[in-house]
Amino acid sequence: MAVSGIALFGFVLTHMLGNLKLYQGAEKLNAYAEWLREMGSPALPHSGALWLLRAGLIVAVVVHIVCAYQLTRINQKARPVGYKRRATIQATYASRTLRWGGVIILLFVLYHLGHLTFGQLHPDFVAGDVYNNVVVGFSVWWVSALYMVANLALGLHLYHGVWSLFQTLGVAAPRGGDWRRGIAAAFAFVVTVGNLSFPIAVLTGLVG
Amino acid sequence: MRLELRIWRQPRRDADGDFATYHVDASPDMSFLEMLDVLNETLTEAGDDPVAFEHDCREGICGSCSLMINGRAHGPEPGTATCQLHMRKFRDGDVIRIEPWRSAAFPVLKDLVVDRSDFDKIIQAGGYISINTGSAPDANLIPVPKRSADLAMDAAECIGCGACVAQCPNGAAQLFTAAKVSHLALLPQGQAERDQRVLRMVAEMERAFGSCTNYGECEVVCPKGISIEFIARMNRDYLKASLRAGSGRPKGSG
Numbered sequence: 425m426a427v428s429g430i431a432l433f434g435f436v437l438t439h440m441l442g443n444l445k446l447y448q449g450a451e452k453l454n455a456y457a458e459w460l461r462e463m464g465s466p467a468l469p470h471s472g473a474l475w476l477l478r479a480g481l482i483v484a485v486v487v488h489i490v491c492a493y494q495l496t497r498i499n500q501k502a503r504p505v506g507y508k509r510r511a512t513i514q515a516t517y518a519s520r521t522l523r524w525g526g527v528i529i530l531l532f533v534l535y536h537l538g539h540l541t542f543g544q545l546h547p548d549f550v551a552g553d554v555y556n557n558v559v560v561g562f563s564v565w566w567v568s569a570l571y572m573v574a575n576l577a578l579g580l581h582l583y584h585g586v587w588s589l590f591q592t593l594g595v596a597a598p599r600g601g602d603w604r605r606g607i608a609a610a611f612a613f614v615v616t617v618g619n620l621s622f623p624i625a626v627l628t629g630l631v632g
Numbered sequence: 633m634r635l636e637l638r639i640w641r642q643p644r645r646d647a648d649g650d651f652a653t654y655h656v657d658a659s660p661d662m663s664f665l666e667m668l669d670v671l672n673e674t675l676t677e678a679g680d681d682p683v684a685f686e687h688d689c690r691e692g693i694c695g696s697c698s699l700m701i702n703g704r705a706h707g708p709e710p711g712t713a714t715c716q717l718h719m720r721k722f723r724d725g726d727v728i729r730i731e732p733w734r735s736a737a738f739p740v741l742k743d744l745v746v747d748r749s750d751f752d753k754i755i756q757a758g759g760y761i762s763i764n765t766g767s768a769p770d771a772n773l774i775p776v777p778k779r780s781a782d783l784a785m786d787a788a789e790c791i792g793c794g795a796c797v798a799q800c801p802n803g804a805a806q807l808f809t810a811a812k813v814s815h816l817a818l819l820p821q822g823q824a825e826r827d828q829r830v831l832r833m834v835a836e837m838e839r840a841f842g843s844c845t846n847y848g849e850c851e852v853v854c855p856k857g858i859s860i861e862f863i864a865r866m867n868r869d870y871l872k873a874s875l876r877a878g879s880g881r882p883k884g885s886g
């Protein structure tokens with residue numbers, strides 16, 4: 425979970441940072457998308473490096489999901505008979521929604537691929553004109569709402585995920601002065617706010 | 633004070649069980665177990681089967697008492713085993729639900745008594761030091777840094793009651809195992825078998841229990857206040873030991 429998680433965190437952070445080019449206008453954003461496909465050329469064919477990165481990403485996603493599924497099954501078997509009453513004491517909302525949050529993010533990614541990467545789910549998809557695709561895509565209010573909900577789920581997932589990562593990899597911190605919570609919150613906050621800003625910018629006409 | 637108790641009754645292992653409702657008059661000065669003693673006296677006098685629950689020292693050090701009280705292992709008072717919980721923490725007229733620890737690894741034997749031998753198996757897998765310690769050495773013969781000594785003592789406070797497993801939504805035994813692993817790993821005497829200990833104890837833990845997803849519920853119900861900081865320590869020890877075992881040079885493999 426932790427190792428594949430690191431790869432996925434790397435992706436969402438880079439992806440958010442790359443998308444900031446939306447604020448530099450169509451030319452910059454589209455050039456960036458073209459550059460992603462030109463990486464590695466002429467040594468690699470067009471989109472060659474991109475597909476290598478995609479392969480890594482797919483492996484990380486599959487590992488992450490398979491581990492999460494196995495972990496969930498093990499833990500369900502560990503308590504075959506539940507309690508009539510069990511209090512939740514300090515477990516965070518983020519930790520308790522991790523599993524369903526993961527499912528929401530997966531469904532979102534599938535939709536998102538069809539929407540902005542391959543375009544089947546987009547009303548007016550122009551290959552190569554990423555700027556147009558984002559602006560037209562997000563001007564449909566419910567599409568933007570969907571993105572915002574999914575990115576809030578992602579924020580919670582990242583918050584518990586990053587903190588857990590330290591714990592799993594053995595980076596300890598004393599109770600009370602747990603700086604790992606701060607790092608997790610900052611990371612989740614930056615990624616979430618960045619991602620939320622895109623649909624908001626389009627809906628408010630800041631970008632368009 | 634008059635209380636309504638809803639207690640899990642189960643005649644024996646693998647039998648069906650259900651909640652039974654009782655009313656009991658208790659004094660706020662009684663401990664929780666004394667209140668159950670009063671209930672059992674009435675049941676016995678009436679010719680009924682008394683409620684089976686585990687207890688031994690009744691002073692918070694043996695780890696026998698193990699009750700899920702209103703959804704919280706050892707009840708509402710933090711840092712307190714059931715035997716040290718007093719009825720003044722409840723109010724007249726309260727309804728109290730009492731359940732056994734629930735875990736595949738802790739089968740119910742009768743009523744509120746569970747079999748916790750899977751904890752013993754984790755200890756048997758490596759929670760010991762196999763060196764001949766001889767007679768008591770002079771104090772300070774083996775220097776131990778103050779911080780290590782303090783941390784080792786914090787970990788050694790674990791009384792193995794199982795509240796961590798009981799409260800964990802995953803039924804994981806990480807807090808117990810981490811306390812036992814860290815207690816020895818922090819002291820000079822524990823170094824010889826350090827790698828083998830953590831590898832074997834974790835393997836045994838994983839065989840019988842669920843797996844940690846860092847909810848952190850265990851540390852709040854721990855009657856000894858053991859911190860999940862020890863789980864991170866155990867994970868670090870486990871990673872290092874796995875790497876060394878992988879490279880064929882485990883510490884203390886002899």
Ligand code: HEM
Binds near residue numbers: 541620
């Ligand atoms: C508001 C936030 C987001 C915006 C505006 C956005 C925008 C985009 C765009 C325009 C593309 C296509 C890029 C291209 O074809 O060159 C893309 C691809 C992608 N996005 Fe997002 N995205 C957002 C959030 C997310 C999130 C939260 C995730 C995952 C959790 C995600 C996962 C992906 C994936 C996996 C791809 C395919 C990458 C590839 O081409 O291999 N996106 N995104």
Ligand code: FES
Binds near residue numbers: 713
């Ligand atoms: S009876 Fe010994 S700890 Fe409670």
